[in-house]
Amino acid sequence: MNAMMRRAVIATAAVSMALSMAACGKAGSDKKNSADSGDTKSIGLLLPENASSTRYESFDKPFIEAKVKALCPDCNVKYSNAEGSASKQKQQFDTLIAQGVKVIILDAFDAKSTQAWVKEAADKGVKVIAYDRLATGPVSAYVSFDNEKVGELQGQALVDALGAKAAESNIVMINGDDADPNAGKFKSGAHKVLDGKVKKVVYEQSGEWKPTVAGQKIGAAITQLGKDGFQAVYSANDGMAAAIITQLKAAGINVPVGGQDAGLDAIQRIVSGDQAYTIYKAYKPLADSAAELAVDLLQGKDIKSVASASIDSDTDKGIPAKLLDPKVVTKANIKDTVIADGLYKAADICTADFAAGCAAAGLK
Known part of the structure; x- marks a missing residue:
């Protein structure tokens, strides 16, 4: 090969290499731009558990998915359930971030543990909506119920169930998980009513939102206080109430027990x-509000029309919030609450095992 031919080959190779590098640079640039823009059609949904309460799979998830689809037909919801594990929920959260999701609806299993990861998400431009529980960290919005009022309603309903005997009654309290800020609000609200209206709270423990733990705690209360040592039991939710009632029945104890969440099995026990x-917290308005906030944030819209209130967390102040009102459900108003709202039909409640109770309650 002569010198002229060598120069031609080298020139051709140089041009080819330059073109190849330019193409690679363009491809890399496209990839980077794609990552920066994120997933503008997906909304993450992380719910905390499915053992202590059936509500998340039965109501929250399908209601949120339906409302998102109605507001944004080409949007989709990427859903995971933590199944009672804070570490699992953190992994699920990290996965959504890695997938480029820009809005996450988070019902934190352990709200106190979320500060660092919510901040990391915010630093990457990811908006987090605290759902039902007020997660720590710079969340963009919060949607829930007035949780101290929930506790007040629980306490008053227990007093009402005791009637004239309330002032002479000792109470056992099985609270929610200490890691859940809502549990503290429920407890505070309940004490606000019970303290001064009942004789004394003689035993108080956390049931950790776990029916098995709640069952163990009520068993310990029976051993410590005796069968006649208390006249009513406050249970922070229905899942724990079910286990408590089972233990009380086994011990031959019949006292008022209350709960929260308005699960179908709880309505049947009532x-x-x-x-x-x-306590009935209307899931559809809650879910609809979360979906509206998520779609608005995804589309860059102002959320003040939905989250018109504000609330402070342990780490941040002035968080835009939507707070809804809870309701007490007793045998007397089942028809006017969960049935009237379409949560359940009388036929759902009044299966063969509950036919007599339904007839007495005027449900058919």
Whole structure:
């Protein structure tokens, strides 16, 4: 090969290499731009558990998915359930971030542990909506119920169930998980009513939102206080109330027990007389509000029309919030609450085992 031919080959190779490098640079640039823009059609949904309460799979998830689809037909919801594990929920959260999701609806299993990861998400431009529980960290919005009022309603419903005997009654309290800020609000609200209206809270423990733990704690209360040592039981939710009632029945104790969440099984226990009341937090308005906030944030819209209130967390102040009102459900108003709202049909409640109770309650 002569000198002229060598120069031609080298020149051709140089041009080819330059073109190749330019193409690689362009491809890399496209990839980077794609990552920066994120997933503008997906909304993450992380719910905390599915053992202590059936509400998350039965109501929150399908209601949120339906509302998102109605507001944004080409949007989709990427859903995971933590199944009672804070570490699992953190992994699920990290996965959504890695996938480029820009809005996450987070019902934190352990709200106190979220500060660092919510901040990391915010630093990457990811908006987090605290759902039901007020997660720590710079969340963009919060949607829930007035949780201290929930506790007040629980306390008053227990007093009402005791009637004239309330002032001479000792109470056992099985609270929610100490890691859940809502549990503290429920407890505070309940004490606000119970303290001064009942004789004394003689035993108080956390049931950790776990029916098995709640069952163990009520068993310990029976051993410590005796069968006649208390006249009512406050349970922070229905899942724990079910386990408590089972233990009380086994010990031959019949006292008022209340709960929260208005699960179908709880409504049936109210019909049969095993449970005194539950707290109904209308899931559809809650879920719809979360979906509206998520779509608005995804599309860069102002959220003040939905989150018109504000609330402070342990780490941040002035968080835009939407707070809804809870309701007490007793045998007397099942028809006017969970049935009237379409949460359940009378036929759902009044299966063969509960036919007599339903007839007495006027449900058909």
